[in-house]
Amino acid sequence: GAGVSQSPSNKVTEKGKDVELRCDPISGHTALYWYRQSLGQGLEFLIYFQGNSAPDKSGLPSDRFSAERTGGSVSTLTIQRTQQEDSAVYLCASSSGTGLWGANEKLFFGSGTQLSVL
Amino acid sequence: SQQGEEDPQALSIQEGENATMNCSYKTSINNLQWYRQNSGRGLVHLILIRSNEREKHSGRLRVTLDTSKKSSSLLITASRAADTASYFCASLSYNQGGKLIFGQGTELSVKP
Numbered sequence: 532g533a534g535v536s537q538s539p540s541n542k543v544t545e546k547g548k549d550v551e552l553r554c555d556p557i558s559g560h561t562a563l564y565w566y567r568q569s570l571g572q573g574l575e576f577l578i579y580f581q582g583n584s585a586p587d588k589s590g591l592p593s594d595r596f597s598a599e600r601t602g603g604s605v606s607t608l609t610i611q612r613t614q615q616e617d618s619a620v621y622l623c624a625s626s627s628g629t630g631l632w633g634a635n636e637k638l639f640f641g642s643g644t645q646l647s648v649l
Numbered sequence: 650s651q652q653g654e655e656d657p658q659a660l661s662i663q664e665g666e667n668a669t670m671n672c673s674y675k676t677s678i679n680n681l682q683w684y685r686q687n688s689g690r691g692l693v694h695l696i697l698i699r700s701n702e703r704e705k706h707s708g709r710l711r712v713t714l715d716t717s718k719k720s721s722s723l724l725i726t727a728s729r730a731a732d733t734a735s736y737f738c739a740s741l742s743y744n745q746g747g748k749l750i751f752g753q754g755t756e757l758s759v760k761p
Binding site: 624640 | 682753
């Protein structure tokens with residue numbers, strides 16, 4: 532696609548429910564990132580994919596969080612048993628990944644998913 | 650943990666003035682990037698400076714990098730109301746696994 536697409540744009544859920552957030556990166560981009568941003572805060576790194584593998588999962592806050600990427604394209608971030616502190620904007624970004632782990636390339640961001648846990 | 654710290658947290662200026670934002674980081678870096686965010690949603694890449702560069706320009710943007718002080722600055726000259734946004738620095742460090750670590754951001758308000 533022309534840009535990074537995230538869905539849904541907004542998600543309201545009840546505490547304890549599971550949610551799935553989707554990211555469709557720019558076609559051909561091998562590197563994909565998930566970040567979380569709480570209100571008025573900076574971006575918190577969650578996980579990074581190079582192709583279908585995730586060399587760095589160090590930012591996932593707990594075992595309730597998981598992510599996968601299939602076909603080197605679409606990625607899904609799943610949050611199980613959501614808690615109110617999970618409320619935030621979840622941002623996905625992709626890059627062409629021609630450097631070390633895509634490290635030298637700029638990131639292209641989606642518009643994010645605003646998650647609200649009641 | 651966040652690597653970048655930004656200063657100031659908020660900056661309010663008049664149109665036509667220059668805006669300077671500073672960023673500090675903690676470990677050796679490969680490159681440092683600046684992003685802009687409107688309305689708390691997607692970020693847009695502005696400029697990238699590599700660790701072996703000291704200054705870079707792009708239009709009204711000027712970025713400097715001082716690796717001895719582990720700091721960078723973003724200067725926006727002749728600011729416009731449309732420059733109102735949050736600005737984030739993001740550092741890339743091999744010591745951090747090659748991922749981009751973002752600072753807390755500077756909220757810039759340019760008054761017409």
